[in-house]
Amino acid sequence: MLLCTERSRRVAPAVVEGAARVLDVPAGAVPDLAAGLLEAAGQRPAVGLGGGRVVDVAKAVSAVHGTEAAAIPTTLAGSAFTAIHRLPEGAQVQLHRPSLAICEPAVMVPDDAPLLAATAMNALAHAIESLYAPLANPVSEGAALRAARLFADALPRDPAPAPALAEAAFLGGYAVGAAGLAVHHAVCQTIVRTLETPHAQTNAVMLPHSVRLMSLRAPEQVGRLAAALGDPEEDPEAAAGRVAKLAARSGHTRLASLGVEAGQLPRVVAGVLQHPGLAMTPDPPGEDELLGLLRAAL
Numbered sequence: 001m002l003l004c005t006e007r008s009r010r011v012a013p014a015v016v017e018g019a020a021r022v023l024d025v026p027a028g029a030v031p032d033l034a035a036g037l038l039e040a041a042g043q044r045p046a047v048g049l050g051g052g053r054v055v056d057v058a059k060a061v062s063a064v065h066g067t068e069a070a071a072i073p074t075t076l077a078g079s080a081f082t083a084i085h086r087l088p089e090g091a092q093v094q095l096h097r098p099s100l101a102i103c104e105p106a107v108m109v110p111d112d113a114p115l116l117a118a119t120a121m122n123a124l125a126h127a128i129e130s131l132y133a134p135l136a137n138p139v140s141e142g143a144a145l146r147a148a149r150l151f152a153d154a155l156p157r158d159p160a161p162a163p164a165l166a167e168a169a170f171l172g173g174y175a176v177g178a179a180g181l182a183v184h185h186a187v188c189q190t191i192v193r194t195l196e197t198p199h200a201q202t203n204a205v206m207l208p209h210s211v212r213l214m215s216l217r218a219p220e221q222v223g224r225l226a227a228a229l230g231d232p233e234e235d236p237e238a239a240a241g242r243v244a245k246l247a248a249r250s251g252h253t254r255l256a257s258l259g260v261e262a263g264q265l266p267r268v269v270a271g272v273l274q275h276p277g278l279a280m281t282p283d284p285p286g287e288d289e290l291l292g293l294l295r296a297a298l
Helices: 006-011 013-017 030-041 052-065 113-130 138-154 162-179 183-195 199-217 219-228 236-250 262-273 287-297
Strands: 002-004 022-024 046-050 069-073
Touching: 002 013, 002 052, 006 013, 006 046, 013 046, 022 030, 030 052, 046 052, 052 069, 113 138, 113 162, 113 183, 113 199, 113 236, 138 162, 138 219, 138 236, 183 199, 183 262, 183 287, 199 219, 199 236, 199 287, 219 236, 262 287
Parallel strands: 002 022, 002 046, 046 069
Antiparallel strands: none
């Protein structure tokens, strides 16, 4: 069973031709999409060919059916390497990590430069969050910092080297899958679910602000991040600026450009306060600080 989209069909047509059955995944929330595809997918192993939404749906469907899942990512999102996803409402099963991920740089790295930068910021966010998440360890930190170095070196190039970007995305996905996530993911996932903003671009806008927030809470880890991004002083306060320069390549630096309005921010904050990732953050920010974070990004 191949789950894909119109875009991913064009990226890897031979995969589509070889599938026993093909189902298209429309736009929407993963729990609803997975619930709607359960019957059609049946008890087959599922392959997700696409970005994070498609791969997460494949994981959710396979988790409910108890079948194997595989992933062929067509963006730099880290979904192919983690057991982090949502389930259909009422499903009481263990979250699913793909048994196989096929990382082909030519498929993973988009030709569109702004889209490439946005999806790269999604992947860089995985690496960054893993540095101070609850299960952070020397192995995940080594992977995360190498991912940051690769992104800092590869993204400004024209053309950007696809193998380096694919490796960075894999390492970031591995790191967050091993160490866990925190406030940045709590904020971005809530914005996307609540206001239906595009996922990668939301990450690109918020990541510099999240790094600035965490530079005071985890200065040693963010200092090492700054060094990986090229700061010779290993200054945690320099990390946000270096991330911002990379994120700006996405073409979006403000939430307002994604359609977010000031009056919507309290509703987002209410959702973030309920997100489990917030509790996994060192010294979790409260309501007022979260509102200030969002206002600064607006």
